[in-house]
Amino acid sequence: MDVTRLAAQDARRTARALGEARGAVLAGGQPKVAPRPVIRESWDRALRGGVDPDHDFRADLLSREEVEQRRQTSRLRHVLPVLHEGLLQFADSAQHIVVVTDAEARVLWREGSATGLRRADGQGLGIGGDFSEEVVGTNGIGTPLVARRPVQVVSAEHLVRTLDGWVCTGAPITDPRDGQVIGAVDVSGPLEAHHPATLALVGSVAKLAEARLRDLHLTSLERLRAIAAPVLARIGGRAVAVDADGWTAAVTGMPYTNRLALPRSLSPGRNRLPHLGPCQVEPLPGGWLIRPSAEPGAADDSTRVVLDLAHARRSTVTASGGASSWTQELSPRHAELLYLLALHPAGRTAAALADDMFGDPARTVTVRAEMSRLRRYMGAFLEHRPYRFTEGTEVEVLLPVDPLDLLPHSTAPAVVRARSGPGSSPRG
Template identity: 30%
Template sequence: MANLDLSPTQSSQDGSVVAPTHTSAWAAHAAPVGAAVAHRPVVSQSWGRCLAAGLTRESMRLAPLSLRPDLLADCHTSHPLMRMLPIFRDLLTEAVHDAGCIFAIADSAGALMWVEGHPKIRSGAEQIHFVEGADWSEESAGTNGPGTALAVGGPVRILGPEHFNEAVSAWSCAAAPIWDPDSGKLLGLLDVTGGNPAASPAMLALIRATICTVESELARQLAVSDLAAYRAQSQLPHLTGGAALVSPGGRVLAASSGLGLTRLSGLVAAEDGSSQLPDGRRLLIEPVGATGYVVARFVETSEHRHPTSLVRMSTLGRDTVVLEVNGKPMTFPPHHSEILVLLALAKDGLTTEGLAAGLSATPLNPTSIRVDMSRLRTRLGELLTSRPYLLRGSIRTDFDVVADLLAEGRIGDALSAYPGPLLPHSQAPGIVARRAALHSQLSAAVAASYDSHLMTGWLETPWGIGDASVWEALAKLSPEGSPRWSQATDRARAIRTDYPTPVS
């Protein structure tokens, strides 16, 4: 019976695993099933988990695909780690390519969302199903870098035959988990796969340094979002019964005096904004500021359920506004839709003159505006006030959602939340200006994303196909002379010729 010779020089404080030579490792793994094989704890424990899950080395198959193409596309546009792709590329691409390796980003379940690196190595990795969408958790693929890093919650190195599945024993890998600075939960992991260099201490150090940079950037973006949400709320000191400003991950950023809470996780609001904690206390949940932030207000059982109206306004990709007031939808004709959007844009309200200027470049009869406002008040009741004209309650528009997502750097999420331009056929000056501004924000973010998936997605839309700046950015990402480079270059040139100013 052969044993692995694990000398002290091969130990590491991070619990990573590396076999000294392929020869000794192969000898150890060629031992009969059930024979005593000397592994470092992290490997032997992983093999134990695999056996306990009903896996056997004789019956192991290649990693299955767990993400359908549509789910994988959603990951590319909305997963927080995919927004960090430029950082991964900047820090890893050269070193990983020179080492003859590839790097992968996986989600918290071990499914690979992104694989990139040396073309020949990537082609070879496809033969063992190390591809986007494949499930490399221990339960599906046995002992391996991504799966074992997820299982132990820390960095690991796996060299060749230390894999539980003999079909992948020619490969080595190193991986480490990535954590969400908001919720503290696992976001996913970073893996480098290839030959022996992939499992070297230097490669694992590079992985950990890259993760530190990514987590720092996530924390920086979170701080920006926290500040925006904090500035957006102003009622906490005045609310009775206790209230808290809560982040998407459940952190309490601010609270009424004496509330004594640091976390409120898992808040789920009904259509009317109400919620309830496991201890029976009732809450009213009100969206505020950046996407996902809420004010959670504790209410007494005798208190009215709707002290303020919760209003959501849908305006994108449509000519008729839909208002949801406390969960109940109302649709408005185009002209009244323009008025509602202008009121939503004016946080302090509008005079008759201000409303007229936003509606038309030519003077409007003040009487006709007052008639329109009277008709709107009939439908909206106390939600609409006069002197000045003002929408009361907590107003959350879909164009604000898109702008907030862009401010957080969540470009893929912003594109998903953007079904089309704001009231696309409106010629009201105030609407045209906001529509163009939002389009420009989206265009600039996509062009600067360094992400060909986001760019092609934008360019495939009716409102993005004429965006010369994004075509030019896509050309820069494409190999010169390639079909995509030629198409992008030609389209950008044609647009610049036909439209000297950007299309919006």
């Protein structure tokens, strides 16, 4: 059943069919019309987390002070004009509202008519409200944040029955600097006012917001480059200027790399960094000046890698050993790759990884490209031919309590198998 098109043609029939499907699933039966996979997976997560479909639970709203603090520190504040312009037709609608949340699904900004906002207040969609899946079940904010892709939730596709009158369409917004999901944008309105093109529009606007963030990042790198260039020319030797996220603005006396893996809390003075070894770190406006003091190619003594997949919306890898330690937030694809390599200590060929990830061993070009990106910061711990962790590297994988919560955004066949049945345990 094409839910979005049917809802636009016959709202009552759609609501009835979706309500019957939800009721059958909750009763443990087999619905006549199966819910969409993204919806069924979300229902399962929310039910395992204890969400009651018949209880309209609301978390407390954040205080005004907390909301303002989150607004001031959120990178989303830079893209509000893009979101407003792209979704203005909904913000001006008498029936819809536009909501912008942070990565925890807390409402930071919203727009809409007085009527739409009053209706939203009655459903807990006020400023500071919590619309994570863990609190209100399947919805157009929390579900896209977990699935990491645009999702439209129509009527009784919401798990909590009191939200049946809504169609909520949301998309996550990812900061291109570090691949981190920083929030979501959502358009919500009544079922009878639904339009099938809403999902495509919201997804496109989210991509425009990400493009704006990318432009702002490039501008900041240009400013740092202008500051660093005369400094590098004066000091000579090997040195690199990077921004706070490790992106390279300027380099001298050493090979150029797009990005360096930096510790979560880097401080001036003597440090030890992956690939570079001992370094002298000095602050620059908007970044750091890093001067390696070891010979090129000096070995990094980090020997332990911890892959943290325990959280639905955030995966990280931490490398440590000796006096150095650093943590990198992972993109969904890199989280999948490192998990698959941890499952197979002996290594995987590009064809085997392609089969694990796409069910198609011929997609080796895609795998090699992603592994090349991954090795930019994990190169000291990864080998190729076949791809595997280096000998002597201790690898630990932190998994969610419930195996079904493993990388919930992933559709990789190997990950799906690991969720649903017994399989190889990553070494640790």
